[in-house]
Amino acid sequence: MSALANVPLSAPGHAPLVVSGPVLVATDGMAVSPDALFNAGRLAAASFGGAVELVGVCEPMPGVAAGMDVLPVPAELDEARRAAMFDDLRRSVNVAAAGDPAWPITVLLGSPPRTLAREAERRGASVVVMGIGRHNPLDRLFGTETTLATLRESRVPVLAVGPNFPAAPSHVVVGLDFSVASVQAAQLALRLLSPDGRLTLVHVRPRFEHPSADWQVWDADYSRTLPPLFEQLAQQLDVPAGITVDTVTVRGDPAPALLAFAQQSNADLVAVGTQRHSFFERLVVGSVATRVLRTARVAVLAVPGRG
Template sequence: MFDRILLPVDGSAASARAREYALLLAEAYGGEIHALAVLDSSDVPENVDAAVVEDPIDTDVRQTANEAIASVIEASEQAGVSVIDSIRRGTPVEEILAYATENEIDLVVLGAHTPGRLARFLRDSIVEQVIQQSPVPVWSVREGEDQEPVRIQQILVATDGSEGARRASEYAFDLGSTFDASVRGLYVVESRFGSAGSLHTLLSREGERILRELRAGGAQAGIDVTPTTREGQPANEILSAASDCNADLIVLGTQGKTGLDRLVMGSVATSVVRHADRPVLTVREFVEERPSE
């Protein structure tokens, strides 16, 4: 499932944490890591000579990129994981997405942090744009996350019955099987529709049906899914449920730039990623097929 894992790095603590998850996944799936550093063209002058750097800011950018790449190479060698490294110059979002497409990447693992040093490009806004546009799943890790050893023992998958949620559940099941992790399915009845009445009853029944389908899909994959229904604002309830069950990973679908009426629409996924204190795996509803060789 994850043969080629793209790990954009920028030398931040969040980036280092993302590296740990990339290594964990690469070891489990027998995959290789593609370490990528991007020299943000909006920060680095285009006319700077790569051999003779006069601008101290550019020196800082390059040094940080080299150190971040070196740390991935060292950790990968220690873990026995193959690594391919690359340093590019350009717009971070465009370079990450282009690299993912050019190298047939299966998963992007990103560390997200608030804006800081110029040399660090994986700011919140950039990570969110990658999630919205990436043709492959994105595993995001936020700065300040609990620094216990990385693990995947409890997975929470949010669902609304959409195609994006269905695809996300497939990843949750595969991860559950690979890491022998427990999987909990969550359906949220949105509080904006009220706490009683015919519409509330309809939505509740719909949630029961969707969770039954989720359990059936899990059973086919050899996973016993624990169903959970909550009421409230979707993003808040997803985060709360993840905390209550001590989830090591939140998995949810996203419709990216389109879709206005689904639980897993872009705004909910963005809110979850922005406020989660644990990794979030987002899976796009529509994925462009790779051209045949």
């Protein structure tokens, strides 16, 4: 019997994910296209009921080696850099068409990924909005690698967007393995959709095949398990009128197969769940989520599972 048949979607762990805290938009104020970040922040705030807050993190300068000693950097220098970033953020939010001068701004000192994750959890944030900076950098600091590192640290969903992120996605693809995290990713993605949008739930089956009778039985069992699981999830999503939900099963390696489907179907956003069960998992958190975020050409919503 497929392990999927034992996944109880009605269990408490699959209850709707409640998010209503502030939306933290992470930037250093020097974004090439700040409107994409700010539009994503506005969308998340409207979808989840929170308020937009801008957060920058200025990494302290390391000490300077002098022989056997390390000369510490004067505190005034780090403070000056923090103040300069604050001014950049203020200027950015004042100039950008999608910005709002009333948004509060905070600039902290520390390691950007760890500090952002800690600050998001402390504030009870609903989501952290960041840039994907691989092809067309949204900012100098908060690019893809920083976003990935933040995701590894964060217990809060991360929405990573590129410069072409729409005001509201019309088509969202969700990578679904029926785990708590992937179900909650579907729940949050649904709230980001435009009123007449389309949500596609994609399950990637293993490509491996074997001629043995045991494999054939397992594979047939797997196939029979999927439709009722899809149906049960669709019923739990509480889909608003006007939104279309469809389900797709593909074979292959999860991340490439999911991204290939998203590209072929012109999706605006790919949503995935992430899992953390051990220190090792924390280091390589959600290999699928990591590979999706690193190679996606569309926005990515990564949701850490919450029981």
